[in-house]
Amino acid sequence: LGGRITHAIHQMRNATIIDEKALNECLNEITRALLQSDVSFSLVKEMQTNIKKIVNLQDLSAGHNKRRIIEQAIFSELCKMLDPGKPAFSPKKTKPSIVMFVGLQGAGKTTTCTKYAYYHQKKGYKPALVCADTFRAGAFDQLKQNATKAKIPFYGSYTESDPVKIAVEGVDRFKKENCDLIIVDTSGRHKQEASLFEEMRQVAEATKPDLVIFVMDSSIGQAAFDQAQAFRQSVAVGAVIITKMDGHAKGGGALSAVAATKSPVIFIGTGEHMDQFEVFDVKPFVNRLLGMGDLSGLVDKLQEVVPKDQQAEFVEKISKGNFSMRMMYEQYQSVLSSGPLNQLYSMLPGVSAQMMPEGESEAKIKRYMTVMDSMTNEELDSSNLKAFNESRIMRIARGSGRIVREVMEVLEEYRKMAKTFSNWKGFKMPKNGDMSSN
Ligand code: GDP
Ligand code: MG
Numbered sequence: 001l002g003g004r005i006t007h008a009i010h011q012m013r014n015a016t017i018i019d020e021k022a023l024n025e026c027l028n029e030i031t032r033a034l035l036q037s038d039v040s041f042s043l044v045k046e047m048q049t050n051i052k053k054i055v056n057l058q059d060l061s062a063g064h065n066k067r068r069i070i071e072q073a074i075f076s077e078l079c080k081m082l083d084p085g086k087p088a089f090s091p092k093k094t095k096p097s098i099v100m101f102v103g104l105q106g107a108g109k110t111t112t113c114t115k116y117a118y119y120h121q122k123k124g125y126k127p128a129l130v131c132a133d134t135f136r137a138g139a140f141d142q143l144k145q146n147a148t149k150a151k152i153p154f155y156g157s158y159t160e161s162d163p164v165k166i167a168v169e170g171v172d173r174f175k176k177e178n179c180d181l182i183i184v185d186t187s188g189r190h191k192q193e194a195s196l197f198e199e200m201r202q203v204a205e206a207t208k209p210d211l212v213i214f215v216m217d218s219s220i221g222q223a224a225f226d227q228a229q230a231f232r233q234s235v236a237v238g239a240v241i242i243t244k245m246d247g248h249a250k251g252g253g254a255l256s257a258v259a260a261t262k263s264p265v266i267f268i269g270t271g272e273h274m275d276q277f278e279v280f281d282v283k284p285f286v287n288r289l290l291g292m293g294d295l296s297g298l299v300d301k302l303q304e305v306v307p308k309d310q311q312a313e314f315v316e317k318i319s320k321g322n323f324s325m326r327m328m329y330e331q332y333q334s335v336l337s338s339g340p341l342n343q344l345y346s347m348l349p350g351v352s353a354q355m356m357p358e359g360e361s362e363a364k365i366k367r368y369m370t371v372m373d374s375m376t377n378e379e380l381d382s383s384n385l386k387a388f389n390e391s392r393i394m395r396i397a398r399g400s401g402r403i404v405r406e407v408m409e410v411l412e413e414y415r416k417m418a419k420t421f422s423n424w425k426g427f428k429m430p431k432n433g434d435m436s437s438n
Contacts, residue, residue: 026070027051037289038221038252043259047077078286081255084262088239089211091181093125098171098182098207102200102231103215105136105188108243108269112215113185114146115269115277116241120181121152128179130170131156132163132203135187143185150274153179163187163199164206171207184209197234204235211238213266216257218244224253228260237261243269246276250289284419323418326380329372331417332365367402371410374399385415 027048034044054073091097099116101109110133117127129147131154133139140156147154155170167184174182184207189196204212214228214237231237240257245268254265265280317327372380374396379387388396388411397404 023052023055023070030074034252034289037250038224038256039289040222040225040252040256040259043081043255047074047081050077075286075290078255078289079282082258082265082282082285084258084264086264088264088266091120091125091210093180096175096178096180096182097211098184098209099211099213100184100186100204100207100209100235101213101215102186102235102237103188104217104227107188107215107217108241109188109215110139110142110146110185111272112213112241112243112267112269112277113143113183114150114152115274116213116267117147117152117181117183118150118274119267119277121150125181126179127152127181127183128170128174128177129154130167130174130182130184132167132170132184133187134161134163134166135189139185139187146274153177164202167203167207193230197230200231201234212236213239213241214257214261214263215241215243216253218242218249218251218253218268219247220253221249222253225256225260228257232261237263239263239266241265241267241269242280246270251285252289254285324381324383325372325375325414328414328417329369329380332369335365336362367406368410368413371396371400371402371407383418385411385418 031044031048034047035041051070051073054077055070089097091099101113101116103109110131113129117129120127129143129152131140131143133143134157140158143156144154153174155166155173157166160166163186167186171182171184184203186200186203187196212235214231216224216228220227228237228240238261240254240261240263242251242254242257242265245251251268257263258265265285268278268280268285270276270278317323379392379396393404393407393411397407400407
């Protein structure tokens, strides 16, 4: 996808006169790319129409950075499509909230239930899990295993076959035990969809959830819209979680799920493990959907400012996503000397704004560098924040003559940058110099 879009944008930039025909060609190319990324056909059409309204042809022909204008229009349009305009219900600590999970079998409900519970437990909630999947053999064992690992109370039965009864019993029990977040996992059997939706309806009616979360596998492709809509029609879906974002799928189905349920995506699953779970963040998600934004410009810039023998190494660094503290240090160095590397970084969408500490003041950068001067080589080369335990932080503060809070600030700044760079994972520099994310 990144390759196609890069190509489209590249063509656009090379056209001397930007007319409607060129804009259409560019949009068509991007349309094909988004379709490949599982964005539904009707949504792509809608985006196309909106872009044409936003992008003023006169601005384009007069403006110097046509590529940027179109790119930004597409970016913000996709962001808008992911925003249904109302936030999802968030559990309160003052009264028990009931959250019901729905989705097809294999979507990742049971896994995600535990992740969701674990996430809130770390935030000080008292979550509990109820297994209302009586359809799949082993469903209760799976939930029990997950819950035990996370030390979260659970409820279920090996013998009772009525999911409504178990759901109600579980919810009642945990209300009595003063749990403030009661999570109901449900079955998602395939092939018997009419009875599945009836079951969802009954469980929802009996437990009166404050929030129903639709869990969707990112790799289901164009089926996303119909699937999300089918669930939405039987239960009042209020939020979406997209799973398996660690795989190949770019997750374009998320746009469909939002459109079909009129609910926001709240988390994404990025692995099988309990803490491979992230609060959904629109911008990096759209970046990923589009591949790498300003690639064509980046290639030019790269060839301009980085010596030929270092280009591959540079691309490798940013594409690995394991951005080290030392790279942050080098970035600051180049900011201070207004070096070309800084210009290069500024070509990466989503990076430039985060490359400098808040306030952007030189003094602040210098203080941050003083803090980093007291880090060991091992610390500078690590990309693991967990290595910075309390005693190390104290040592760095003492060594640099700064206060602990400042060391923490540097670490936080590093965390933000590393997160941004993780969006650029997997980019390659092909031999012909035409970079592509595929
Ligand atoms: P359910 O049938 O909807 O309850 O789905 P499960 O929770 O049992 O998950 C089905 C499979 O997907 C299991 O093997 C999970 O480990 C796996 N899975 C769930 N979420 C993720 C994820 O975010 N990434 C990966 N790689 N696997 C996941
Ligand atoms: Mg399950």
